[in-house]
Amino acid sequence: MKNLVRYIVTRTLLTIPMVLILLSIVFVVLRVMPGDPVSSMLGGHAPERVIEQKKEELGLNRPLAVQYVDYLWQVARLDLGDSMVFQQGVTDAIIEKMPATIELTFFAMIITLVVGVFLGAYAADHRREFRDSMIRLYGIVIYCIPVYWLGLMLQLIFGIWLDIFPIAGRTGSRILSSTFEQSGFYVIDTLRAGNYAAFGDVMHHLVLPAFTLGLTLSGIFVRLTRANMLDVLKADYIVAAEARGITHTKIVYRHALKNAMIPILTMMGLQVALLMAGAILTETTFSWPGMGRLLLERIYLRDYPTIQGVIIVYALFVAMVSLVVDIIYAMVDPRIRY
Amino acid sequence: MARILHIEDLRVHFPINIGTVRAVEGANLTIEEGEVMGLVGESGCGKSTLGLSILRLLRPPGRIVEGKILYHGEDIVRMGAKEILALRGGRIAMIFQDPLTSLNPLFSIKEHFIETLRTHEKRIETKEALARAERMLSSLGISPERLHEYPHQMSGGMRQRIMIGLGLILNPDLLIADEPTTALDVIVEAQFLDLLDDLRKRFNLSIMLITHNLGNVAQLADRISVMYCGTIVEVGPAQTIFDEPLHPYTQGLLASIPNIKLDEPELKLMRGSLPDLVSPPSGCVFHPRCPRAMDVCSEEWPKTAAVNGHQVNCWLYR
Numbered sequence: 001m002k003n004l005v006r007y008i009v010t011r012t013l014l015t016i017p018m019v020l021i022l023l024s025i026v027f028v029v030l031r032v033m034p035g036d037p038v039s040s041m042l043g044g045h046a047p048e049r050v051i052e053q054k055k056e057e058l059g060l061n062r063p064l065a066v067q068y069v070d071y072l073w074q075v076a077r078l079d080l081g082d083s084m085v086f087q088q089g090v091t092d093a094i095i096e097k098m099p100a101t102i103e104l105t106f107f108a109m110i111i112t113l114v115v116g117v118f119l120g121a122y123a124a125d126h127r128r129e130f131r132d133s134m135i136r137l138y139g140i141v142i143y144c145i146p147v148y149w150l151g152l153m154l155q156l157i158f159g160i161w162l163d164i165f166p167i168a169g170r171t172g173s174r175i176l177s178s179t180f181e182q183s184g185f186y187v188i189d190t191l192r193a194g195n196y197a198a199f200g201d202v203m204h205h206l207v208l209p210a211f212t213l214g215l216t217l218s219g220i221f222v223r224l225t226r227a228n229m230l231d232v233l234k235a236d237y238i239v240a241a242e243a244r245g246i247t248h249t250k251i252v253y254r255h256a257l258k259n260a261m262i263p264i265l266t267m268m269g270l271q272v273a274l275l276m277a278g279a280i281l282t283e284t285t286f287s288w289p290g291m292g293r294l295l296l297e298r299i300y301l302r303d304y305p306t307i308q309g310v311i312i313v314y315a316l317f318v319a320m321v322s323l324v325v326d327i328i329y330a331m332v333d334p335r336i337r338y
Numbered sequence: 339m340a341r342i343l344h345i346e347d348l349r350v351h352f353p354i355n356i357g358t359v360r361a362v363e364g365a366n367l368t369i370e371e372g373e374v375m376g377l378v379g380e381s382g383c384g385k386s387t388l389g390l391s392i393l394r395l396l397r398p399p400g401r402i403v404e405g406k407i408l409y410h411g412e413d414i415v416r417m418g419a420k421e422i423l424a425l426r427g428g429r430i431a432m433i434f435q436d437p438l439t440s441l442n443p444l445f446s447i448k449e450h451f452i453e454t455l456r457t458h459e460k461r462i463e464t465k466e467a468l469a470r471a472e473r474m475l476s477s478l479g480i481s482p483e484r485l486h487e488y489p490h491q492m493s494g495g496m497r498q499r500i501m502i503g504l505g506l507i508l509n510p511d512l513l514i515a516d517e518p519t520t521a522l523d524v525i526v527e528a529q530f531l532d533l534l535d536d537l538r539k540r541f542n543l544s545i546m547l548i549t550h551n552l553g554n555v556a557q558l559a560d561r562i563s564v565m566y567c568g569t570i571v572e573v574g575p576a577q578t579i580f581d582e583p584l585h586p587y588t589q590g591l592l593a594s595i596p597n598i599k600l601d602e603p604e605l606k607l608m609r610g611s612l613p614d615l616v617s618p619p620s621g622c623v624f625h626p627r628c629p630r631a632m633d634v635c636s637e638e639w640p641k642t643a644a645v646n647g648h649q650v651n652c653w654l655y656r
C-alpha cells in the first residue's frame with residue numbers, strides 16, 4: 001500500500017516534465033504559425049496603429065523568451081490566464097466544456113471495451129470458423145474507417161433515414177438544461193435532479209457520438225483480444241482447468257479472458273491519446289460542445305492562452321487515465337508489486 | 339479386484355496438412371482398482387495423447403477415431419458432454435508435467451479450490467468449501483494459510499502438491515499423472531513420489547503414472563505398460579519387467595538407464611530414433627531399430643502373446 005502511494009506520487013511528478021515539453025512545443029508552433037489573436041479578432045481592415053496598440057496591451061510585442069518564461073511562471077501558479085480573444089478566463093472556458101468531453105469519452109471507452117473485447121474473445125473461441133472471419137473483417141474495416149466518415153454514416157442512417165437518434169448537441173430543444181445543470185455532467189445532473197425525461201434525452205443524444213468514437217477504436221481491441229486469447233487458450237492452466245471439469249464458457253470468459261485482459265489494459269492506457277484525438281473529430285461531427293470543439297474554434301482564432309490551456313488539460317487527462325489503468329493492472333495481476 | 343479402466347484398441351489421430359499423425363494406434367491398457375500402472379516410453383510415443391484421451395481433453399485436430407475407453411464398464415468415448423464434465427475432476431483427476439504453469443496466475447489457491455468444488459457440487463457454501471480445501475492442504479503437508487496465496491508465491495513442488503489437492507478434493511478413484519515430476523528437481527521429485535504412494539493408500543486411488551523415466555515407476559508402479567510408437571508393446575508386473583523384460587524394446591529401454599550398480603563400462607543406447615508417426619514402419623513398428631528383427635517382422639504386426647505373466651507383442655514369442 002505504501003509502495004502504491006509512492007508509485008502514484010512518482011508517476012504524478014513525472015507528468016510535469018511531460019506537460020512542460022508538450023507545452024513548449026505548442027507555445028513555439030503557435031507563434032511560428034501565420035496569424036495572431038489580434039488580427040483574427042480585429043479582422044484584416046483594422047488600422048496598423050490599433051493592431052500595434054492591442055498587441056502591446058496583450059504583451060505580444062515582448063521577446064518570445066520573455067513571453068515564454070512569463071507564461072510558464074503563470075502556469076506554475078496554477079493560473080491558465082485569460083483568453084486573448086474573448087473576455088473570459090481560460091479555466092472557466094475549459095471547465096464549461098470539459099464535462100461534455102468526459103461524458104463522451106467515458107461512454108465511448110465502455111463501448112470500445114465491451115464491443116472490442118467481447119468480439120475478440122468470441123472470435124478466438126470460434127477460431128477458423130465463419131464467425132471468426134467475419135469478426136476479423138469487422139476489426140480491420142472499422143480500424144481503417146475515419147472517425148468523421150463513420151459519424152456521418154451513422155448520422156445518415158440512424159439520424160436521417162431511420163430518424164431514431166438525434167445527430168447534434170447534448171440535449172433536445174424542449175429540455176431546458178438550466179433546470180438541471182449543476183456540474184455540467186448532464187448524465188449525473190439529470191439523475192440527481194430526478195429528471196428522468198431529461199436523463200433519457202441526454203442518453204439519447206449520447207448514443208450516436210459515443211458509438212462513433214467507441215466503434216472506431218474497437219477494431220484494435222478486437223484484434224488484440226483475439227490474439228491474446230489464442231495465446232492464453234494454449235496455456236497449461238487452461239487444460240488443467242478443463243481437466244477439473246470447469247465448463248467451456250467459464251474457461252473462455254473467466255480463466256482465459258482475465259489473463260488476456262492484462263496486455264489489453266496496457267494497450268488501453270496507450271489508446272487514451274487516440275481516444276482524445278478521436279473525440280475532437282467526433283465533437284466536430286456531432287456539434288458536441290466539448291473541449292475538442294473549443295480547441296478547434298480557438299485554433300482558428302489563434303487564441304494562444306486557451307489553446308495552450310486545453311492542451312495542458314488533455315495531457316493531464318491522458319496521464320491520469322494511464323495512471324488509473326496501471327493501478328487497475330496491479331489490482332488484476334497479483335504478480336505486480338510497486 | 340475390479341477393473342477401473344479398460345482401453346481397447348484405441349486409435350487417436352491428428353490430421354495435419356502433411357498427413358495424419360497416428361499418435362495412438364491400437365493401444366490396449368488396463369488399470370485395476372488400487373493399482374499404480376506405470377506407462378513408459380520415449381517422448382513423442384503418444385503417452386500424453388493417450389492420457390488426454392481418457393478425459394476427452396484432446397485439442398483439435400486430435401480425434402479418437404476408433405476404440406473403447408471403458409471406465410467401470412462405461413465407454414467414455416461415447417459419453418455426452420455433460421457426463422464428461424462430471425467425470426473430469428469428479429471421478430478421474432489429471433495432473434500435468436509443469437506445475438509452474440498449471441495454475442491460473444491470476445487466481446489465488448483458494449479460488450482454485452472453491453471453483454473446482456462449485457463446479458461439481460453446485461450448492462456448496464463458501465465456508466464449507468474453504469474448510470474442505472484447508473483439510474486437503476493439511477493432508478498434503480501444506481499450511482492452510484497458504485490458501486490465500488497466489489501461485490507465483492509457491493515453489494514448484496508446492497504447486498504440484500496443490501495440483502494433486504485440486505485433483506483429489508472430490509475424491510476421484512483414478513488419477514492420471516502425466517510426467518508429474520519431470521519439471522521438479524531430484525529431491526522434490528523423491529518427496530513427491532512418496533506423497534503419491536501415501537495418497538494412493540489414503541484415498542484408495544488407482545494411478546496411471548506416465549513417465550519417460552523408468553526410475554520413477556520402479557519406485558511406485560505395480561504394473562508397467564511399455565509404449566512405443568502409439569501402441570503398447572509389453573505389459574507386466576513391475577518387478578519382472580525390470581528383471582526379465584521380454585520385448586526387445588523394453589530390453590533396450592532398460593539397458594539405456596545409467597546404473598551404477600552394474601559394472602558395465604558404458605550405456606547401451608538404442609540405435610536409431612522414434613520413427614515418424616505420420617508414416618510408421620510396416621509390420622512390427624520397432625523392426626527398423628530392433629537388433630533381433632526377422633523377415634516376418636517387417637511384414638506383419640505380431641499378435642499379443644501371454645508369456646511369463648507378461649503380455650507382449652513380438653514375433654519372438656509366438
Ligand SMILES: Nc1ncnc2c1ncn2[C@@H]1O[C@H](COP(=O)(O)OP(=O)(O)O)[C@@H](O)[C@H]1O
Binds near residue numbers: 379
Ligand atoms: N496437436 C497436435 N497436432 C499434431 N501432432 C500432435 C499434436 N499433439 C501431439 N502430436 C503428436 O503426437 C505424437 C505423440 O505426442 P505425445 O502424446 O505428446 O507424446 P508423449 O507424451 O509420449 O511425449 C507426437 O508425434 C506429437 O508430435
Ligand code: SF4
Binds near residue numbers: 585587623632652654
Ligand atoms: S517383432 Fe521382430 S522387430 Fe518387432 S520387436 Fe519383436 S523381434 Fe523385434
Ligand SMILES: [Mg+2]
Binds near residue numbers: 382385386516517
Ligand atoms: Mg508427454
